[in-house]
Amino acid sequence: MSHDRSIPRRPGDISRREIMQGAIAIGALGYVGADAATSVAIAAEQQSPVGTPITRYIGTAISRIDGDAKVTGGAKYAAEYKVPGLVHTFVVGSTIAKGRIVRIDASEALLVEGVIAVLTHENRPRMADNDKAYKDDAAPEGAPFRPLYDGKIKFNGQPIALVLAEESEVARFAASLVRVEYEDEAHVTDLYRQRDAAFALPEPAKPRGDAAKAFGASDVRHEGEYYVPIEHHNPMEPYASTVTWDGGGKLTIYDKTQGVQNVHRYVCGVFDMKPDDVRILSPYVGGAFGSGLRPQYQVVLAVLAARALERSVRVVLTRQQMYSLGYRPAMIQKIRLGAKTDGTLDAITHDAVTATSQYEDFYRRETTWSGLLYHSANATYAHKLARLDLATSCDMRGPSAATGVYALESAMDELAVALKLDPLELRLRCYSDRAQTEGDVPFSSKNLRECYRQGAEAFGWDKRNPEPRSMRDGSDLVGWGMATGVWEALQMPITVRVVLTANGHAEVASATSDIGTGTYTIMAQVAADMLGLPLGSISVKLGDSTLPQSPLEGGSWIAASVSNGIVTTCKAIREELLRLAKKVPNSPLAKATVDEVALADGRLMSRQDASRAILIADVMRHGAVDRIEMEKSTSFANDGKHAHNTHSALFAEVKVDEQLGVVRVTRVVSAIAAGRILNAKTAHSQIMGGMVWGMGMALHEETLIDHNFGRIMNANIAEYHVPVNADVHDIKVIFVDEQDEIVNPLGVKGLGEIGIVGVPAAIANAIYHATGKRVRDLPITLDKLL
Amino acid sequence: MINFQYTRASDVSDAVRQIAADPTAKFIAGGTNLLDLMKEDVEHPTRLIDITRLPLTKVEETATGGLRIGALVPNSDLAWHAAITQRYPVLASAILAGASAQLRNMASTGGNLLQRTRCFYFYDTATPCNKRELGSGCSAIKGINRINAILGTSDACIATHPSDMCVALAVLEARIHVAGPGGERIVPFADFHRLPGETPEQDTNLDANEIVTAVELPAEGFARNYTYLKIRDRLSYAFALVSVAVGLEMDGTTIRQARFALGGVAHKPWRDPSAEAALNGQVASPENFRRAADLALRDAKGFEHNAFKIELARRTIVRALTQASRGTPQSQSNKKIA
Known part of the structure; x- marks a missing residue:
């Protein structure tokens, strides 16, 4: 090094x-x-x-x-290790969303010179037959997916066969010759269609007061429903595992993961191997963003193949196949805010319906952020989960907060409009020095006030004309919006x-x-x-x-x-x-x-x-x-007397072509209070990356599913849009001083998630200010502004 | 992706001879589209005939004051060629609005004409698509059709042609030189690409054994009053939702001759002679532009996710005509709409 x-x-x-x-x-x-x-x-x-x-x-x-x-x-990354005698592979994915495999005919594939075998549920080596063995450190409730375990199809693109060959091109060609006969079952992949069938999760957080009653009695009320589509992580590095057969059944596995010991326990569990016989290495990871918290199916396929052949094996997913992994769940969120005319909150209710698979119950606490971020005597939350015929959803940068705070902060902007109050002033009037969701305790540190002050000053917020459509730059409408961000300081x-x-x-x-x-x-x-x-x-x-x-x-x-x-x-x-x-x-x-x-x-x-x-x-x-x-x-004992959180204030400027709806995010300022910053440069990169992602969430990102086929249709980064250089303009990151002698000895709080949180709402709010149009479903593509 | 033979063509007649001898062969130049389609198992040529060594890389003056562009001139070279930037800036602008610098470096002039649709279903062999497999059905009509066509569609196909360059070539009324077993012929640009009708598997009127050798531009390049305005889902590196190329001959504030073409809305770059004629001899005004736009879109038909394109196209035409008539063409580097 x-x-x-x-x-x-x-x-x-x-x-x-x-x-x-x-x-x-x-x-x-x-x-x-x-x-x-x-x-x-x-x-x-x-x-x-x-x-x-x-x-x-x-x-x-x-x-x-x-x-x-x-x-x-x-x-070197997981797919780059040179191993003698390596077997190359290609994954065959299902082309239906639900049903079972009647027959797999690999005869034509096996005729191709250089093909060694085609692994399916019918001829794979032994693997564990109980759910417990497949549970990893990040597994939600349910029965984890078992790659190549049986002929059941649970989601479109599910791996159903692995072609093993001496060269990767040969494996890929032969994979196109594997014929599969299915028995189809009716599927559902549309969250809106499944909304009424969603089941309630245990109370996300303890309610306080009587929010329904308080909402009814409030001077000013806002109620809105906000939608976030399925989004995929799209890390630069594709998922890959190189399994080296060390002899005697011992395996060294180069894997793309966010947790080598999690993969280690998982592989030992699934294949009933001794801990000393498996070593997982992952010295470099080309981005993961939550998609690598759970062991992914390529590692199972690679180990199956290595054990079947007693040879070293590599499995690399294509960009398209990456869309058969986890994703940020689609969600519908309903927010109700009731306030007094002075802008203090009386009532917050936050209801969410989020998507998961038929076999595991993945969810995070989208709704609780609303009760944490602002002071209100009354707050309630409800969270329902809808089962869809998709792979299990999973964590993706700022899970629950990127989405939950988007809904809350859009609603707060709408409330500010209803109150005829500056959106920043509304946040200050609702400012909470105590974490009401955690037993009304103070924060170990919370310098959000200073984030608001420094962010607003750097942005020039005081020059904002509150009237929508009032600011212009030639044929562009100019809009300024703001939002708050919050995350947990976990350890x-x-x-x-x-x-x-x-x-x-x-x-x-x-x-x-x-x-x-x-x-x-x-x-x-x-x-x-x-x-x-x-x-x-x-x-x-x-x-x-x-x-x-x-x-x-x-x-x-x-x-x-x-x-x-x-x-x-x-x-x-x-x-x-x-x-x-x-x-x-x-x-x-x-x-x-x-x-x-x-x-x-x-x-x-x-x-x-x-x-x-x-x-x-x-x-x-x-x-x-x-x-x-x-x-x-x-270990980090929580004294229970303090809440540990990071905060940010976001300010965004958009310019929107009045006739054509083309949006440019010309400026974004993020002022962050996150304890001690360990490295000013990598911290800046972390936050900047999160902000760019927030722009993508606001304007571009959407996994498009054809519900007739239950299949993702834009499974590539040409058609799944993320921001490109032309979309990214002036980004300013300000780290606000925040000394914290309570959270841990160094006063460090972490920065991975906070960068994205609040950015989508700040941009959505700026677009409202520019155009007078409130778009409540992401991404805000230009057709929604025509 | 399948195994394939790889051969080189030594000259145009050799290329024609080779392709005529093997019905499953395809030409390859830049390969920026064909290789992707092969990896996706959409195209399965058993032989690739490499034409990159053919002597088709020149940009030459023609006797009639136009330009003859060899089919192998890379998109980048063409976009920055002095004769193009000075005399046919709408073409330069359209090329630069498309793809990325890397792709433009690889992509050829002839290949750009022949790129295939980006319809999601065409690319996904797990779904029916008449263009990929005639008779299997069109999944886009009742599927995710945000990027699909609103003009000239058929019950068999609602795909669009994805090229930016071709939209400018339509306005310039380029002539496509092709060579085949029967010799050479010239195809007017408007007749080069097709509408899907009942035969959506055919993108163009090029015969099976023909090769594009050159694109000829007439003398008129609309260098004064032109624009290429592309509207897309992000500010770069995305295919057009709607694009408009315009070339105007102006006499003060009066339009002597108008041409405009639309991209992203049909199976071919879309021109409407009646809409153009409605502008000829008229004053450049928002009302006249809107009337022309209405005419151009009078037969437009939207689907579940792309009906917005009708109004977007209308507004984009008006804006593009405004830009061209004022002599303030759209910049392809500054993404603010002029």
Whole structure:
């Protein structure tokens, strides 16, 4: 792994605030180079419980330490491992939505030179016959899909055969020759058709007061129904598994996943294998966005084939086949808001109907965000689930919040119009300093007010004419809209191993993933600061199931979990060094306790008196140790007295051609309060990516299903539209200072999801302001504006 | 995707000879559409005849003051060719409105004429499609038809022709030079592509063993008053919902001669002589533009998801005529509608 050598090692004179507000927020598509942002001492750190006097790397805009490998092709992805004697494959998908396979005729395919076998439910090796074996860490209630298990068809595109051949082209050709006879059953894939058959889920959150009564008695009421279609993740890297047959039935599997240990347990369960006989590796992941939380079917197919042939096998899905995996469920949401004329809320009700498969009940808490985000004495929620003949829906960036907050924040905008109140002013009047959904507790930190202030100022919100259709730019109508974003600051138990060697190098390891978010880099930054070593002296290991325990990389919890995990383990290293240091004759640290010392500049030093210090190398030499290895687990007890959340304020400008309905999102500002920012550059990228995705959700993204066939018809990225460069203009990211000494020692909250949340509503609200048209079903394509 | 033979053609007559000898062969030039269709199992040529070495890469002046564009001139080269940008800017603009820089680098002039529809059902062999398999039925008529046609449709097919370049060629009244076993012939652009009728499997009137050798542009290029206005679901890299190419000959504020063609609405670039004639000799005014637009769309028929295209096309025609008459053509880099 290469390291960025351009990082200045001495604290600079730029304040952290300037970095956060200025350098990062340089506008559209601008990156902060390492030399533009200097590493910064954070004054608060001196008193922090972390016990390190100086943070040289944490918080700075360090380029990804894996960046060189990624741009030079050195970083290998799951489908790129060269394995001798590899068997190539191609997946055959079902062409009906529901029914059963009467007959599969592979005879023609088997005649093709180079074809080894065609694997189906009829000739596959043994696999588990109980649901429990197929349950993974992220499995919802129900009976998980079992690839090639039997002849039942549960969704269109379901894998029903795997052609095995010596070359991938041969496998693909032969796959086109596999003939399948089905017995069709009636299917339903339309959420609106299944809406009345949806069943109620247990109460999503405890209601408060009597929202129905309060709504009826409110001075001003708004009621609206909002629709979000099915959306697919479309990560750059297709799903792939390369299974290497190590002999004796042992398997090393290069897999695309957000959790190597989850896949490990799953493979062991499905194939009844011993843990030591399976190793999952996933050092680089080309985006996943939630689609890789659960093990995907390609890994099962690859293992089946490897066991059938006792050979190494690769399965790679095509872009089209990626649409047979999970997706963001379609949903219909109904919001009722009742307010007093002064703009304070009396009642919130949020009802949702979301889609899942016939065999698993996937859902998230779309509705609860409404009761959390704003103060209201009365709030109720209802959530129903509709079963469709599709694959099970799953998490997708900002699950439940990207969608639930879209509905809420659109409704809030409509309420502001009804109240004749500025939308930002309405948010301030409903501001909640307490989390009413969690027992009316305060937040560990919540600097949303400052997000509103800084975001509005950067955007120029005060110049907004509230009247719809009042602002123009030639033939374009100009609209300004805003919204709030919210996510949870989650953290999960994790184990981190640190090995410090006498040559001044350290290796930090945990079985987590870097799905493109920058986990490698922040792990190196935190370890460098906690061990007082230069960044270049840290190497990071992750994405290997044999490493210490890590949760899935999801929910925005990895940054907080792994960075604080590193703090814990590094403290153990410091303790051991102090123990050894005390044995040095005339040790200047003879009476120091672990909290009184820190590691900095390659030395163990007193925090009160930096002159009382010993070189780490000397401590280790004197103690006659070459290496110190520590492996510690960290868990995060929630005191139950605080809610942990991140927040954002979004401001969007759209220009809409008055006659033709063509929408351009010309500016978006996101001001974010998410605790301590570990890396100003990767954090900026995370948020910018989320904002671009929010634009796609607002304007472009929609999986189109032909309900006659129960089949996705735009299963490719030519016709499933996401924003392209021409759609993306000025994007500004502002990180608002938010110190949090409660949530965890480093005060880190995570950034993976918050970037997208609120963006679709801000854009939808801007389009209303521009055109006077309120579109309540996404995406807002131009035909809806004609 | 199937195994196929690969051969090269040494000259035009060799190409014609090779294709005549093998009824399941296809020509390949840039391959930007054909290879996709082969991967999707939609096209199954057993032989690909590579024509990229044929001497069809020149842009030459014609005796009548026009240009003859070799069938293998890449779309990118054509869009940036000085004679095109200066004398036929509507063509340059239309080419740049389509695809991506990478695809335009690969795609050839002749291939652009022959690209096939993007109808979802044509691409998905799991569904019936008369264009792919005559007699199997049209799934789009009662399916997802947002991107389908509103003009010249039949009960057998409602696919559209996806090209941007061809919409400009329709306005320019290009002539297509083709060579076949019987020698060479010239096809007027309006007769090159077909409406689906009962034979939607045929996109063009090119005979089975013919090859496009050149596209000839007449002298008139409408370099002063033109536009190519493309409306799509995102600001770049998407096929047209509706596009309009316009060429006007103006005399002050009066239109001497008007031509306009629509893309994204029919099985071929759509021109309506009566709508154009209604503009000739008239003042360039919103009312006159709207009347022409109404005429052009008088027979338009929408389906479940694409009825909006009728009004969108009407408005796009008016806007495009406005742009052209004012001499303020649509930029293909600044996405604000002029």
